[in-house]
Amino acid sequence: MTSRRPLSFWIKWLLLIALVLGIALGVTRALGKRKATSEAARATAESLQKTPTYTLSSTDVVTVQSIELTQTVALSGSVDALQTAAIKARTAGEIQGLSKREGDPVKAGEVVARIDSTEAQARVRQTARQAESAQAQVAIAKRTFDNNQALVRQGFISSTALDTATANLSSAEATHQAALAALDIARKSLADTTLRSPLTGQISARLVQNGERVAIDTRVFDVVDLTGFELEAAIAPADAVAVKVGQTARLTVEGLSEPVQATVARINPSVQAASRSVLVYLRVPALPGMRQGLFAQGHIVIGGVTALAVPVSAVRNDKPQPYVQVVREGAVVHVPLQPGATGLKGTEPMRAVEGLPAGTQLLRAQAGLIREGTAVRLSAPATVSN
Incomplete structure (x- = not known):
């Protein structure tokens, strides 16, 4: 008969088998982790190698x-005409004879409008008659003075009468001079009913229409002379130190395809109170296409x-x-x-x-x-x- 093995024998074998299996499992896991780390490193290296150039x-x-x-x-700013003028009514009345419109040329002294002169003409006639009447009174006072002067020399009248005649003559002459002055004023008022352009240029704005009644100083036309332009630009005081009259500037003007050469003409001696900037004025040539109010920007050459x-x-x-x-x-x-x-x-x-x-x-x-x-x-x- 075969003898039975003791229980302790089988327990030892079971523990040995479990130990072997645990060791095998640990080795397997360690190898797996190392492989994963190696693959990650290889992937990183490949990624770096693939970074684009x-x-x-x-x-x-x-x-x-x-x-x-x-x-x-x-600098930057608006281009303005060197000479502009606002034609205003110098007397009140009804506007007549408006024939000019925006863009029309005008010459210096040309009549561009009239104001109804009926009252002004009547006033001239009235003051002219008053001047004639005053002149007649001067003539009467002069004859009286001459007669009294002769009578005083002959002793027929006293010197008091001569003094009175002298005073009357002086008063008549003063009245005549006042009448002549009133006539000059009336003639001036009549002349003011005719509106003339003060310069040669073009009409830039027409502000009233025929038949309108205007007051004194009402703007009727704006006239610009397009033969010369100027740019007013505000710059910082620190930049203004290096800017001198006569320096050149290069401007880009809206609407013009080519750069425009300008020259510093004047520099304002005072700083603007509101903006704390210095105003610089540049002379801009009258090129084809240049207009009043165009925006320009550019730079002034101050050195190198x-x-x-x-x-x-x-x-x-x-x-x-x-x-x-x-x-x-x-x-x-x-x-x-x-x-x-x-x-x-x-x-x-x-x-x-x-x-x-x-x-x-x-x-x-x-x-x-x-x-x-x-x-x-x-x-x-x-x-x-x-």
């Missing part, structure tokens, strides 16, 4: 060089400076400090900029920079924002900053 064209990159910057002061500069459009401002995107060792680096002088190279706004050596390549605005550290490749040599 931007290809930049020659127009996307500019090379920093030392250039001559034209320093300017910006040689400096390392970059286009203003290449300077980005989406961070607290302005910066440029520099291409360094095949990657993009964001380099902050310190404040520097600004100016023009031709017509392109430029900004002087410090800390960027000549030959540094940076991205223009058209390249857009590229993340710092991104690899880039140039398809052609970069352009210079011009």
Whole structure:
């Protein structure tokens, strides 16, 4: 007969088997974790290897060089005619004879309207008759004075009568002079019923119509002379220090396709109380298409400076400090900029920079924002900053 094994024997074997299974399970889990980590690392490496490299064209990159910057002061304002006039009624009455309209030419002294002169003509006739009557009284007083003077010499009358005649003559002469003055006033009022243009130009506004009754100082026409123009611009006092009479300016005027050259004609010696600005007046040529009231903007050339500069459009401002995107060792680096002088190279706004050596390549605005550290490749040599 086969003897039975004790229970402790089987318990030992069961524990041994459980231990082996636990060890095997632990090893399996460890190998699985290491494999997952290895695969994640390999995926990360592959992802990094697949990071795109931007290809930049020659127009996307500019090379920093030392250039001559034209320093300017910006300005804007409205172009106004040098000579303008408002034709106003100088006497009250009914408007007659209006024939001019906006855009019609006029000459200096030309009659552009009349005011009903019936009353003015009657007043002239009245004062003329009063002057004639006063002149007749002077003649009577003069004859009386002459007669009394002769009688006094002959001793027929006293000197008192002569004194009275003298006083009457003086009074008559004064009355005559007053009548003549009243006649002059009446004639002036009659002349004021005729409205004439004070200058040669064009009608810019017609403000009344025939048959309307106007009061004194009512505007009837506005006239502008288009042979000369001026621009009034307000600039900061700090900028006005460098502005001098005779300096040139380059303006862009609305409606005109070509830039307009202007000259600083005058500078106001006082600062405007409300805006704390200085008014500068520029003489603008009378080019074809120039009109009263056109808006213009541009800059006054105040000098020049040689400096390392970059286009203003290449300077980005989406961070607290302005910066440029520099291409360094095949990657993009964001380099902050310190404040520097600004100016023009031709017509392109430029900004002087410090800390960027000549030959540094940076991205223009058209390249857009590229993340710092991104690899880039140039398809052609970069352009210079011009």
